[in-house]
Every structure is written in structure tokens, then in C-alpha cells.
Amino acid sequence: MMNTATTIRTGATIAATLYTVVLVVLGLYPSEFRYLFAYIPAVVGYGVLVFDKWAWHWPVIHRLTGRPWVTGTWRVILSPSPESHIPEGGNRGPITTYMTIEQTYWSLHATLRTKESTSRSSNATVGAPENSGSAEIGFLYDNTPRVEHQNRSPRHEGACRIAVTGLRPKAATGHYYTSRFTAGDMDFTLLNHSTDYGTFAEAQAADPEHSDN
Numbered sequence: 001m002m003n004t005a006t007t008i009r010t011g012a013t014i015a016a017t018l019y020t021v022v023l024v025v026l027g028l029y030p031s032e033f034r035y036l037f038a039y040i041p042a043v044v045g046y047g048v049l050v051f052d053k054w055a056w057h058w059p060v061i062h063r064l065t066g067r068p069w070v071t072g073t074w075r076v077i078l079s080p081s082p083e084s085h086i087p088e089g090g091n092r093g094p095i096t097t098y099m100t101i102e103q104t105y106w107s108l109h110a111t112l113r114t115k116e117s118t119s120r121s122s123n124a125t126v127g128a129p130e131n132s133g134s135a136e137i138g139f140l141y142d143n144t145p146r147v148e149h150q151n152r153s154p155r156h157e158g159a160c161r162i163a164v165t166g167l168r169p170k171a172a173t174g175h176y177y178t179s180r181f182t183a184g185d186m187d188f189t190l191l192n193h194s195t196d197y198g199t200f201a202e203a204q205a206a207d208p209e210h211s212d213n
């Protein structure tokens with residue numbers, strides 16, 4: 001099922017393309033100045049796509065949108081609370097993990113990888129109060145451990161909230177809660193703006209200060 005951002009981008013692109021095709025079929029070519037203004041709705045349609053995926057965090061425009069750009073791969077140190085119900089043999093932290101965030105203006109998706117499992121976000125929101133200089137990112141997630149760990153660490157759901165400051169933050173803090181009655185703090189450090197790391201090992205190899213925890 002398409003999310004809201006995908007629906008907006010797809011709808012705008014399809015509408016702009018169909019509108020352009022109709023104009024061309026009618027012989028209203030953009031090369032003729034008298035027909036140029038007829039293409040403004042098509043330009044607006046494609047502009048929605050460009051804005052959502054790229055233009056919203058370009059210099060100058062970014063100051064107007066006021067939304068933090070957090071796309072990239074982050075080192076995340078998890079510190080479970082002492083009251084967390086961690087099963088015997090589980091890691092009580094601190095735990096080094098890596099979160100990859102893929103973001104457009106209207107959407108955000110986060111993937112957190114540890115040595116033992118992968119968590120993927122859903123229902124992500126970015127709250128950025130006007131003129132505050134800070135924002136809060138919140139999402140639900142599903143965690144799927146590797147099969148070899150599922151006897152001790154079954155699949156579960158959780159929630160995460162992250163506080164960031166500035167339009168291009170390099171560090172952040174947050175906290176998480178899980179359906180396994182665990183909770184803890186999160187400390188983020190931006191490694192780079194790449195989202196191409198597909199495994200924990202790949203992200204760790206790109207981390208100059210990686211830990212074996």
C-alpha cells in the first residue's frame with residue numbers, strides 16, 4: 001500500500017504527464033511563446049516531485065521549510081534502563097547499532113541494524129515547531145532478529161522518539177520502548193549522508209570509531 005508521500009508524488013507526476021500529453025496532442029507546443037503559460041500546471045506538478053525529494057533541503061529553501069535534514073547513516077549507542085526485562089544471555093549495553101534514515105519532505109523511513117537483528121520503522125512523523133530550531137522524530141517499528149537468536153530474542157514491536165537541533169544535525173538523542181518491556185536511551189552520531197549500507201557489517205566498516213559491542 002502506498003503511503004501519503006508516495007501518493008502525492010505519484011499523483012502529481014501522473015497528472016502533470018497526462019496534462020502535458022494532452023497539450024501536445026492538441027498542438028499546443030511549449031516552443032511557441034503564446035502557449036508557454038499553458039504548461040504552468042504541468043511545471044507545478046513536476047515541481048511537487050522535485051520539492052519533496054530534493055529541493056526542500058537546498059540552501060535558502062531549507063531555511064524556509066525549517067525541517068531538519070537527517071538522511072544518512074548514524075551510529076546509535078543504545079543504553080538499556082536497569083529495569084528492562086532483558087533475557088538471560090542478552091546484551092545489557094551499551095550497544096553499538098547503526099540507523100539508516102531515508103527522508104523526503106513528506107516521508108521518513110528508518111532502519112536500525114544490530115549484530116543480531118533489524119528494525120524497520122512505520123508511521124514516522126517529524127514535528128518541527130516554527131522558529132524553534134529543534135524537532136522531534138517519532139515512529140513505531142518492527143524488529144526481526146536473526147533466526148539463530150529468535151529463541152532468546154523473539155520478534156517484537158516498539159516505539160522510538162528522537163530529538164534533533166538545527167537544520168543539518170550531526171548528533172541527536174532519543175529513547176525507545178519495546179513490547180518486550182525494555183526501554184532505554186539512544187545517542188546518535190552522524191557518520192555520513194549515504195543510505196547505501198545494507199548490513200550492520202557494512203555500516204560498521206564505514207565507522208572510523210566502530211566498537212565491537
